[in-house]
Amino acid sequence: MVIKVGDTVKSGDVIAEIETDKATMEVEAVDEGVVEALLVAEGAEGVAVNAPIARLSGGGTASTPQSPVSGPATIAPQMGEPENGIAPLSPGGGGPAPANAVMKGASQGADAELPAGTEMIKTTVRDALRDAMAEEMRRDADVFLMGEEVAQYQGAYKVSRDLLAEFGERRVIDTPITEHGFAGLGVGAAMAGLKPIVEFMTFNFAMQAIDHIINSAAKTLYMSGGQIRSSIVFRGPNGAASRVGAQHSQDYAAWYASVPGLKVVAPYDAADAKGLLKSAIRDPNPVVFLEHEMVYGTEFDVPDVADWLVPIGKAKVRRVGLHVTLVAYSRMVGFALQAADALAVEGIETEVVDLRTLRPLDHDTVVRSVMKTNRLVTIEEGWGPMGVGAEIAARVVDQAFDYLDAPPVRVCQEDVPLPYAANLEVLSLPSVAKIVAAAKAVCYR
């Protein structure tokens, strides 16, 4: 509360500051008058949306002598909310990591590589990514991070929290809003032997820089006959957030995964996010590392081992089943696992393959699974035509044609730019229900 009883306020005066799971904002008086009573105490938590927070009296406007001032307090859950309920932060806005935004995620199918009895630490994907960068920066003085708002602001999505404090301005660098420029600088520094991590506030803005990612980073090793290397990671959130419209909601997986010379990684849970980012930073090649904003706040088990690495290029079977194979990456893995639970109730045993890396793609794991289940559903957040699912289906048809009992089905975004309206957005994006329906369809159920 910025005001106290007895204060005179006019329209537009700030009367309170509120924090919700998705917004930090000021509430202005909509009318003028003297504050008669505060109905919500300083620092109160869990105030309901539309609950009056103060009462004004003696308003100067004739129409409303007594007008309650409603303060937005808790955000109503949005339609089409992610499985973990994380509301969007903002690179249109650059939001903080709300402390209360931690949700539990379930990732099944432990890595075989882990020694028995390994301790697990509950970690959000956001912190797992940060830990990966911090560990690699401690290990190798050539590794540094640059991007918009990565240093002082601690990252638009708080992924680089505390890195500036530990590593200083030389190694955690705030750039101007000049994606094409700083991506080029990153590749140049990599050509000179450094190991940059270039953060894009979101991959939508990497379109400004895609020339350097492809023409400069991906192709130069080849063009130089093996002389010029760029060990560089381009990372940031990819795919749809919530209600941010067409220009801020695109899955670029298929774009980058079609380019020779690039490696493309798209993890789902925190253990993979950490282990794969560490591998990506060490990789001598340019790696496009696709994260997902809607999973940043989700907590998963991360193995408590000294140097947790997950190899690039290996898919992971997250759930074993006999009847149908679901292939997904990034946030869609969570959807696939939920769909598998729902399908189990109906007696359909689902195998869920988390691709984790899109280039090089682990076709063997996919093909092996389809040879067992004889049915394939691919799930991606991006558009279907020329997409990841199309590539997987082609490979399966190529290598396991005789094993297929039904044509593969792709679950993907509708073939339109992502709309803003809540109802249209839900219709446009993949959902657990759409996956369940597709799985049943290939099982002829």
Next chain:
Amino acid sequence: MARQSASKPKAVAISPAHPDKAALLDFCRSMLLIRRFEERAGQLYGMGLIGGFCHLYIGQEAIAVGMQAAKGDGDQVITGYREHGHMLAAGMDPKGVMAELTGRAAGVSRGKGGSMHMFSTAAGFYGGHGIVGAQVSLGTGLALANRYRDDGKVAFVYFGDGAANQGQVYESFNMAELWSLPVVYVIENNQYAMGTSVERSSSETHLHKRGISFNIPGAEVDGMDVVAVREAGKMAAEHARSGKGPFILEMKTYRYRGHSMSDPGKYRTREEIDAVRKTRDPIEHLQERLETLDFADEAQIKAIDAEVKAIVADAAEFARTTPEPNPAELYTDVYLETVP
């Protein structure tokens, strides 16, 4: 008021403003409309009725409003995602703008664009762009069309201090001057791009000088003074319309609210914001002027505010109750079906 900064001196005298009463009262009304609209949008956001990103224009009202006076019939406007105020200043219906914010079929983009993506061909408003800096080349392209058709129109291109660092801005500047395109670049320098101050992002912080190496004249303007904005706008528009090419106006302004709704704002102090609100508020500044000139007394200004609040309340109610788009709308507007 406006400081010239080009290496190529172009003598442009800004006459001391002597605006008429009606115009000033109109400014007052427009600025109040924007402020009350944005305050209400912030509240609807808090109530979960507006989703995603929502960037408010509070503090910058004098720019969109003052520049209107420089606009001629058919002139175009283009800006970024902080565009609600520009649309209201252009006279667009607050109901259609608010309904777009709530994602309804009656919204100006039929609910498909949202806060950052609003357009109106009728108002010559070309958006509403979410990619920082994109509007600068697009707006220069509008000016190219004007030059091509030789129709006397001017394109007004608005962008932020942060956007001023994008490479395409300078590619556009070069072509605009090279081809004498009728474009006015309006840099809304509110001192921050998200959490990054101009000092931390720009080697040359006087953004009106950014045209010097392209021979584009520029001027610094008090963007909190609607009359100063109007005068500078007229001068720049006249320059562009008369065939002399582009002009850069750097509007010194301030954003009162967070970058968008989820900005904790740790990069500046509450004192800094309060000081601007208290000493430089564009609306209070104009109201004092109205009173000093005896154009309006407090009661009249209150009456304007009451009228504006009623309009905003209506718009909010409309935006809340009007229906969402028909599901079939999901697939429309991807392509045009007929060849003209």
